[in-house]
Amino acid sequence: MIGLHDLFLAADRQKGKLLTDTFPELHLVAELPVDAIVERISSLRAGDAVELINELDDDQAFAVFSLLSHDQAVRLLDQPEIQRAPEIIEHLAPGLSSSLLDEMSADRATDVFQELDEPLRNLLFPLLATETKVALKKLMGYAPDTAGSLMTIEFIAVPANWTVAQTLSHIRQVERSRETVYAIYVTDPKTKVLQRVVSLRRLIMSHPDELILSVGRDEKPVAISPLTDTEQVSRLFRKHDLLAVPVVDESGHMIGIVTVDDVLDAMTEDMSEDTYKFGGMEALDKPYMQISFLQMLKKRGGWLGILFLSEMLTASAMQHFEVELEKAIVLTLFIPLIMSSGGNSGSQATSLLIRALALQDVRLKDWWRVALRELPTGIALGSFLGFIGVVRIVTWQYLGFYDYGEYWYLIAATIGLALICIVTFGSVVGSMLPFILQRIGFDPASASAPFVATLVDVTGLVIYFSVALLVLTGTIL
Amino acid sequence: MIGLHDLFLAADRQKGKLLTDTFPELHLVAELPVDAIVERISSLRAGDAVELINELDDDQAFAVFSLLSHDQAVRLLDQPEIQRAPEIIEHLAPGLSSSLLDEMSADRATDVFQELDEPLRNLLFPLLATETKVALKKLMGYAPDTAGSLMTIEFIAVPANWTVAQTLSHIRQVERSRETVYAIYVTDPKTKVLQRVVSLRRLIMSHPDELILSVGRDEKPVAISPLTDTEQVSRLFRKHDLLAVPVVDESGHMIGIVTVDDVLDAMTEDMSEDTYKFGGMEALDKPYMQISFLQMLKKRGGWLGILFLSEMLTASAMQHFEVELEKAIVLTLFIPLIMSSGGNSGSQATSLLIRALALQDVRLKDWWRVALRELPTGIALGSFLGFIGVVRIVTWQYLGFYDYGEYWYLIAATIGLALICIVTFGSVVGSMLPFILQRIGFDPASASAPFVATLVDVTGLVIYFSVALLVLTGTIL
Numbered sequence: 001m002i003g004l005h006d007l008f009l010a011a012d013r014q015k016g017k018l019l020t021d022t023f024p025e026l027h028l029v030a031e032l033p034v035d036a037i038v039e040r041i042s043s044l045r046a047g048d049a050v051e052l053i054n055e056l057d058d059d060q061a062f063a064v065f066s067l068l069s070h071d072q073a074v075r076l077l078d079q080p081e082i083q084r085a086p087e088i089i090e091h092l093a094p095g096l097s098s099s100l101l102d103e104m105s106a107d108r109a110t111d112v113f114q115e116l117d118e119p120l121r122n123l124l125f126p127l128l129a130t131e132t133k134v135a136l137k138k139l140m141g142y143a144p145d146t147a148g149s150l151m152t153i154e155f156i157a158v159p160a161n162w163t164v165a166q167t168l169s170h171i172r173q174v175e176r177s178r179e180t181v182y183a184i185y186v187t188d189p190k191t192k193v194l195q196r197v198v199s200l201r202r203l204i205m206s207h208p209d210e211l212i213l214s215v216g217r218d219e220k221p222v223a224i225s226p227l228t229d230t231e232q233v234s235r236l237f238r239k240h241d242l243l244a245v246p247v248v249d250e251s252g253h254m255i256g257i258v259t260v261d262d263v264l265d266a267m268t269e270d271m272s273e274d275t276y277k278f279g280g281m282e283a284l285d286k287p288y289m290q291i292s293f294l295q296m297l298k299k300r301g302g303w304l305g306i307l308f309l310s311e312m313l314t315a316s317a318m319q320h321f322e323v324e325l326e327k328a329i330v331l332t333l334f335i336p337l338i339m340s341s342g343g344n345s346g347s348q349a350t351s352l353l354i355r356a357l358a359l360q361d362v363r364l365k366d367w368w369r370v371a372l373r374e375l376p377t378g379i380a381l382g383s384f385l386g387f388i389g390v391v392r393i394v395t396w397q398y399l400g401f402y403d404y405g406e407y408w409y410l411i412a413a414t415i416g417l418a419l420i421c422i423v424t425f426g427s428v429v430g431s432m433l434p435f436i437l438q439r440i441g442f443d444p445a446s447a448s449a450p451f452v453a454t455l456v457d458v459t460g461l462v463i464y465f466s467v468a469l470l471v472l473t474g475t476i477l
Numbered sequence: 478m479i480g481l482h483d484l485f486l487a488a489d490r491q492k493g494k495l496l497t498d499t500f501p502e503l504h505l506v507a508e509l510p511v512d513a514i515v516e517r518i519s520s521l522r523a524g525d526a527v528e529l530i531n532e533l534d535d536d537q538a539f540a541v542f543s544l545l546s547h548d549q550a551v552r553l554l555d556q557p558e559i560q561r562a563p564e565i566i567e568h569l570a571p572g573l574s575s576s577l578l579d580e581m582s583a584d585r586a587t588d589v590f591q592e593l594d595e596p597l598r599n600l601l602f603p604l605l606a607t608e609t610k611v612a613l614k615k616l617m618g619y620a621p622d623t624a625g626s627l628m629t630i631e632f633i634a635v636p637a638n639w640t641v642a643q644t645l646s647h648i649r650q651v652e653r654s655r656e657t658v659y660a661i662y663v664t665d666p667k668t669k670v671l672q673r674v675v676s677l678r679r680l681i682m683s684h685p686d687e688l689i690l691s692v693g694r695d696e697k698p699v700a701i702s703p704l705t706d707t708e709q710v711s712r713l714f715r716k717h718d719l720l721a722v723p724v725v726d727e728s729g730h731m732i733g734i735v736t737v738d739d740v741l742d743a744m745t746e747d748m749s750e751d752t753y754k755f756g757g758m759e760a761l762d763k764p765y766m767q768i769s770f771l772q773m774l775k776k777r778g779g780w781l782g783i784l785f786l787s788e789m790l791t792a793s794a795m796q797h798f799e800v801e802l803e804k805a806i807v808l809t810l811f812i813p814l815i816m817s818s819g820g821n822s823g824s825q826a827t828s829l830l831i832r833a834l835a836l837q838d839v840r841l842k843d844w845w846r847v848a849l850r851e852l853p854t855g856i857a858l859g860s861f862l863g864f865i866g867v868v869r870i871v872t873w874q875y876l877g878f879y880d881y882g883e884y885w886y887l888i889a890a891t892i893g894l895a896l897i898c899i900v901t902f903g904s905v906v907g908s909m910l911p912f913i914l915q916r917i918g919f920d921p922a923s924a925s926a927p928f929v930a931t932l933v934d935v936t937g938l939v940i941y942f943s944v945a946l947l948v949l950t951g952t953i954l
Contacts, residue, residue, distance in 0.1 A: 022699055022713070022716075022717075045696060045699070045717060046717070046718075047716035047717040047718070048716075050716075051716070079718075081715075081716060168681060171678075171681060171682070172681065172682050181678045200677045200678065200681065201648075201658045201677065203681075204645060204648060204649065204677065204680075204681065205648070205649050219522060222499055222522070234741070234745075236499070237738075237741060238558075238738075238741050238742060238745060239499075239524035239525075239527075239528070239558060240499075240522060240523070240524040241523075241524070241556075241738040242738075243720065243737070260720070260737050260741070261714075261715075261718040261719075263741070264711075264714060264715050264737070264740070264741065264744070265715060267741070267744055267745075267748075268711075268715060268744075268836070271744075271748050271751075271832075272832045272836070274748075274752070275751070275752075275755065275828050275831060275832050276828055276829070276832065278752065278755060278756070278828065278926070279755070279824045279825050279827060279828025279829070279926060280821055280824050280825050280828075280926075281825040281828065281829070284829070287833070287836070287838035288829060288830070288832075288833035288838045288839055288847075289833075289838060289839060289843070289846070289850075293850075293853065293854070293857075296850075296854055297854065297857055297858065297861075300822070300825050300854070300858060301857075301858055301861055303821075303825075304818070304821055304822060304825070304858055304861070304862060304900075305861065305862065305865065307817070307818075307821050308814070308818055308821075308862050308865060308866075309865070311813065311814050311817045311818070312814060312869060314813035314814055314817075315810045315811055315813070315814055315869075318809065318810045318813070319810055319879055322806065322810070325806055325809060326806055329799065329802055329803055329806070332795065332802060332809045332812070333792045333795045333796055333799070334792055335809070335812060335813065336788065336791035336792070336795070336812065336813075336816055336934055336938065337785070337788050337789060337791055337792055339813055340784070340788045340791075340927075340930065340931060340934060341781070341784075341785055341788070343820075343927065343930065344757055344780075344781055344784050344785075344927040344930075344931075345777070345781060347756045347757050347925075347926055347927050348756050348757050348758040348777050348780075348781065348927075350756060351752050351753055351755065351756020351757075351758065352753070352756070352758070352761070352765060353765070354752060355748075355749045355752050355753065355761075355765075356764070356765035356766075359745070359749070359764070361764035361765045361766060362765055362766060366766070369766070370765075373766075373770075373773075376770065377770070377773055377774065377777070380770075380774055380778075381774065381777060381778055381781055384774075384778055384781070384782065385781065385782065385785050388782065388785060388786070389785075389789075392789055392792075402796055423781075448824075449755070449756060449757075449824055449926035449927070450817075450820065450821040450824050450825075450926070453817065453820065453821075453930070454817060454821075457813055457817060461813065
């Protein structure tokens with residue numbers, strides 16, 4: 001098996017991890033002339049061919065596509081990973097583009113069509129086959145992040161009074177370019193409402209004369225509405241180990257199906273979005289290296305500016321306490337330390353609760369239970385840090401690294417107490433933020449680490465100086 | 478279709494999102510007496526039954542399991558989502574436990590067995606069927622986060638010289654409790670090396686007398702080694718839209734398969750781990766509400782302490798500049814603002830590059846390209862924030878909100894310049910951190926937001942005061 005052996009030769013051992021690459025010679029092929037590339041593509045798996053196309057520069061990619069056979073072009077455009085689909089469509093003759101869209105699977109055609117500029121959409125739509133127009137109209141109506149935006153309308157549904165033999169014969173006749181036959185959907189012969197789902201395996205195991213209805217598990221099928229959000233769809237797939245889920249309207253008629261490969265892609269996208277949000281920026285819609293300078297500034301500048309404006313309150317807070325600051329400069333030495341501890345504990349708590357809410361380990365109504373857990377946790381962690389802080393001050397004072405003045409022990413007490421308060425505050429605020437966001441309708445993952453840190457910074461300063469006033473009034477203050 | 482209608486009645490419309498729950502009456506059922514629960518379970522989908530079990534308290538759960546039929550117990554234990562599997566096994570008689578493990582799918586039996594305490598493992602192992610012992614020995618050797626830890630050894634492989642009819646007949650005979658027949662693996666009759674993969678659909682569409690070898694796509698199958706890490710496995714599934722992937726040894730013999738449902742679960746776990754890491758803590762191995770107080774402190778205290786110790790360098794840095802601080806208290810007012818801007822831009826850059834590396838949009842060797850992009854981006858963003866900062870100071874001075882002193886315009890210049898430097902520094906450092914971590918063998922996702930912020934804080938202070946010395950020497954300093 002040369003292929004498999006290549007796989008192992010290509011394996012790159014990096015500190016105990018094996019990287020398996022199914023197309024190790026990609027970069028060599030990308031250097032070949034365009035007709036050599038075109039010839040090579042028909043022997044590649046779709047996933048590898050798409051990686052190759054993505055590697056080419058614009059001119060090469062468009063040239064390759066103009067030379068590809070119709071079937072090959074459709075095969076590649078049907079892959080969600082292909083990167084310049086709208087640009088490729090733009091560079092082909094309208095007649096060719098529209099026939100490609102006709103042959104693509106409905107959900108991919110919808111995704112690509114939606115990314116085209118409006119003039120091109122208006123130009124191409126009339127050229128499409130009626131079937132395609134109908135499909136596009138149906139699917140384009142659904143918002144992103146809903147089941148409707150993930151679904152395909154190519155599924156196999158048979159009436160409940162058919163036999164297994166009739167069903168198998170139907171499957172054989174129905175030609176599909178994608179392997180979308182995960183299951184057979186059994187509908188009521190009169191009302192066409194979904195009754196059962198039958199897996200291919202059960203079909204094979206059954207007697208040809210059996211009624212298809214009796215073959216399926218005697219179980220209400222898991223079904224979703226087209227408005228179900230993609231996170232809920234992912235959860236259902238995981239909970240019931242599904243390969244595909246039927247999408248039904250309010251009466252129970254099938255509209256389409258969502259397949260597990262689209263769920264995998266949706267989950268990856270959600271993961272990226274959540275990471276960007278948690279890092280304090282807007283989600284990217286393109287790979288990192290393909291974003292223009294201006295787009296990058298827009299994605300990052302927005303949140304950076306908002307956080308900056310909010311953080312300016314710290315300057316105002318410190319101006320408010322400037323008298324105390326002048327009296328006890330030593331207090332300023334610990335400002336970064338105390339504030340960052342609040343921000344860090346807040347960051348931890350927020351990440352915990354973002355996941356707990358996403359996985360439904362906690363629900364909105366559990367907020368008070370969470371607060372009751374975070375309170376002692378924050379106090380314990382704050383005491384831990386406070387202890388280290390006090391030890392640090394005492395050590396520096398005794399070893400003579402620094403002189404904190406006559407009341408150095410009060411300074412130590414201030415720092416210790418402030419740390420306990422701020423870490424507790426940070427933990428509680430950080431844990432409550434995802435709940436608040438979800439309650440007012442936002443994605444809890446918008447509770448970014450920088451956002452929490454900013455919240456805690458401003459209040460943390462007030463806490464710090466209040467503790468200082470409490471401990472040091474009469475002595476230093 | 479009462480079931481589907483229930484689904485919609487149970488739908489909870491929250492600000493335009495539909496939540497579909499496949500088992501809305503769960504909490505009512507959990508209140509029923511144990512025998513009522515047992516009876517109910519046989520009519521529930523496995524995913525819903527497991528949710529129910531998870532909702533019960535320990536005594537209820539153990540009681541239910543002692544009353545369940547053998548098949549039902551296996552059905553539930555086979556679900557990865559069931560939460561107290563080791564405890565349940567502990568509370569059953571060893572003879573019963575071992576026979577349950579025998580009937581479970583091999584990968585689930587391995588997972589559960591590995592979670593048992595050692596005495597119990599030693600007790601149960603001799604009681605297992607030989608087949609189970611062999612499977613456990615094979616699968617337990619694989620580290621978590623590798624394909625071997627995800628795979629199951631229950632797959633269907635047939636020799637290449639069989640016909641379609643022989644294959645179908647074989648499938649019918651092989652009884653499986655799980656629907657693991659995603660594809661048929663075709664092996665060389667003599668060497669038993671994997672040759673082709675044939676989907677069920679192609680099987681159905683083919684003539685019974687055709688050779689199984691000619692039915693499969695003429696394509697080298699995608700295969701992985703058991704040491705392939707789970708992130709790479711997920712990537713392969715997404716790239717090639719796979720439902721299952723064969724796991725082979727170095728000679729190309731099949732060891733097992735990894736199925737897409739396990740990949741979905743692995744991806745969710747990876748997502749959680751990455752979120753916790755990015756938030757600056759260790760990954761949790763249990764749902765939020767189930768972690769003990771002490772475990773929680775351990776998971777969070779570690780990183781919190783390390784970051785605190787690192788951040789103490791800021792106090793040292795400020796002590797070093799204390800002369801300047803005393804001369805220009807006004808500089809302290811902006812310390813939180815400037816440092817947080819560095820931390821925020823670093824956080825953004827880090828989240829960007831963590832994802833870019835995970836999705837392989839950039840590779841390790843592209844680090845310099847990334848640095849070349851982050852430099853101008855940081856300068857632009859820093860100038861943006863610097864502009865706002867300067868405007869703020871100028872406005873406050875002119876409107877009389879605060880008097881920054883005789884050289885207020887130099888203060889403004891200091892702040893502006895410092896912001897440019899720190900945001901640039903933060904962006905570049907934040908973007909390089911995931912590369913460095915990956916280079917030395919760590920998961921790039923360990924580059925947490927708090928970690929980046931701490932890095933930037935300490936150096937940021939030095940930058941700030943250096944800029945201040947540059948601009949203000951001779952006047953205030």
